[in-house]
Amino acid sequence: DPTRQLIAARTRNRLRADASRRALRQPGSNVFAIQACSGAVSDTFAAMRCRPGEGFVGRVIQTATPIIVRDYRQEYPDSPFLAAVEEAGVRSFVAVPLKARGVVIGVLAVDSRAPHAFREEDQQLLSALADQASIAIENAKLYEQVRRHAEELEAKVEARTRELQDANRLLEDASRHKSEFLANMSHELRTPL
Numbered sequence: 001d002p003t004r005q006l007i008a009a010r011t012r013n014r015l016r017a018d019a020s021r022r023a024l025r026q027p028g029s030n031v032f033a034i035q036a037c038s039g040a041v042s043d044t045f046a047a048m049r050c051r052p053g054e055g056f057v058g059r060v061i062q063t064a065t066p067i068i069v070r071d072y073r074q075e076y077p078d079s080p081f082l083a084a085v086e087e088a089g090v091r092s093f094v095a096v097p098l099k100a101r102g103v104v105i106g107v108l109a110v111d112s113r114a115p116h117a118f119r120e121e122d123q124q125l126l127s128a129l130a131d132q133a134s135i136a137i138e139n140a141k142l143y144e145q146v147r148r149h150a151e152e153l154e155a156k157v158e159a160r161t162r163e164l165q166d167a168n169r170l171l172e173d174a175s176r177h178k179s180e181f182l183a184n185m186s187h188e189l190r191t192p193l
Contacts, residue, residue, distance in 0.1 A: 005038070007022055007036065007129075007137075008021065008037055008038035011038070011110060011133075014125060015094070015125065015126060017111060017112055017117075019037065019090075020038045020039060020109065020110040021036070021046070022035055022037075022106060022107070022109075023106050023107045023109070024106035025104075025105055030052060031051055032049065032050045032057070032061060032106060034046050034047070044084045044088070045085070045090075050107075054079075054081075055080060056069050056072070057095055057107050060095045060096065060104075061097065061104050066095065066126070067094070068122075068123050069092055069095075070092055071116065072091055072092065089113050090112070091111075091117070092115050092116060092117040092118055093109055093110070093112075093118070094109065094110050095107050095108065095109035095110075095126075096123065096126045098133055098134045100137070106134075106137070108126060110122075
């Protein structure tokens with residue numbers, strides 16, 4: 001979560017945008033949901049989910065290429081997200097794919113309430129930020145996997161240690177009983193002799 005929020009905040013600040021969002025693919029599906037926001041983002045806008053081909057973010061996902069939207073109302077009049085975009089008062093966007101190992105894992109987008117707010121340089125800067133964000137996201141995922149595996153291994157080691165301690169206690173008890181038995185037998189055999 002801290003990595004997600006940091007990426008969104010830095011992106012918005014660098015591009016002097018009104019808001020930024022980062023959407024990631026949901027595990028086991030082809031749906032992308034917003035995971036982090038920075039700036040003034042309406043609840044409706046933040047709760048949007050997208051599939052490849054839906055709206056301009058869906059085009060970024062489908063084509064794996066960056067897109068600049070100079071005026072959303074004019075360029076995407078039939079978008080399923082038009083009402084939410086208009087409610088938020090957003091007019092222009094820049095969105096770039098987040099890629100890991102050649103696969104689109106998400107989208108990094110910034111928006112402005114002014115039309116024609118973004119230029120080609122903004123797209124290039126956002127693409128450079130997206131490359132670094134993809135690396136950070138993958139590193140965070142790998143770190144989380146390593147942490148989970150370490151916890152699982154630690155739990156297994158603790159369970160195995162308990163089993164070995166129980167086995168050692170049983171062996172100690174058996175050894176003590178053997179010693180007691182031999183002492184008693186030795187005493188019983190020496191007495192008559």
